[in-house]
Amino acid sequence: MAFRYPNGKLYEKKVTTSKKTDDGNANRGMTLEDDLNASIHHYLQIGKAVIHKKPTPVQIVSVDYPKRTRAKITEAYFRQASTTDYNGIYKGYHLDFEAKETHQKQSFPLKNIHDHQMEHLNAVTAHGGLAFLILRFAHSKETYVLKAEDFMKLKTETDRKSIKKDDIATLGIFVNPSILPTIDFLPAVEQLFRLNV
Numbered sequence: 648m649a650f651r652y653p654n655g656k657l658y659e660k661k662v663t664t665s666k667k668t669d670d671g672n673a674n675r676g677m678t679l680e681d682d683l684n685a686s687i688h689h690y691l692q693i694g695k696a697v698i699h700k701k702p703t704p705v706q707i708v709s710v711d712y713p714k715r716t717r718a719k720i721t722e723a724y725f726r727q728a729s730t731t732d733y734n735g736i737y738k739g740y741h742l743d744f745e746a747k748e749t750h751q752k753q754s755f756p757l758k759n760i761h762d763h764q765m766e767h768l769n770a771v772t773a774h775g776g777l778a779f780l781i782l783r784f785a786h787s788k789e790t791y792v793l794k795a796e797d798f799m800k801l802k803t804e805t806d807r808k809s810i811k812k813d814d815i816a817t818l819g820i821f822v823n824p825s826i827l828p829t830i831d832f833l834p835a836v837e838q839l840f841r842l843n844v
C-alpha cells in the first residue's frame with residue numbers, strides 16, 4: 648500500500664532490524680513509541696491521566712476488493728502534515744508533546760523535529776498548555792522531557808544541525824527507567840513545569 652504526503656511525496660516507513668547492543672543483549676524491538684503507548688495505557692488504567700496518540704489523517708485513494716470481506720487499501724495520501732504525536736489531560740493541565748528517538752550518541756538531530764510541529768507546540772504554550780518533547784538516546788537508553796520553548800531556544804542558539812545531549816540534560820529532566828509504567832514521564836513533567844499538583 649502506498650501512502651503519500653499532501654505534496655505527493657511517497658511516505659516510506661523505515662524498517663529497523665534487531666541489533667546487538669554493547670552489553671550483548673538483543674534489542675527486542677521496543678521503541679520509544681512502544682514504551683510510551685504502554686505507559687499512557689497504564690496511566691489511563693489507573694486513572695492518573697488521559698493521553699492518546701493522535702492518528703494521522705489519511706485520504707484513501709484506491710482499494711482492491713478481492714473478496715467483499717477482504718478489502719485492501721492499495722494507495723492513500725496523508726491529508727495534512729501531522730502536528731504532534733500525543734495530547735491529553737493531566738490533573739486539569741492540557742498536555743501536548745512530540746516523542747523522538749535518535750541513535751546518535753551525543754547529540755539530537757534538529758531535522759527530527761519539523762517546523763510545523765514546533766509552531767503547534769508554541770501555540771499550545773501560548774494558550775497555557777504544557778508543550779514538551781520526550782527525547783530518547785537509544786544507544787544509552789536515556790530519556791529526557793524537555794520544554795518545547797527550551798528546545799526552540801537551543802535550536803536558535805546553535806549553528807549546528809543538532810543539539811548537544813549535554814544541553815538537553817541540563818535543561819530537561821531525566822526520566823528514570825521503571826517497570827510499570829515503562830516511561831514514568833509525568834513526574835518529570837511536574838518537575839519541569841513546577842506544577843503544584
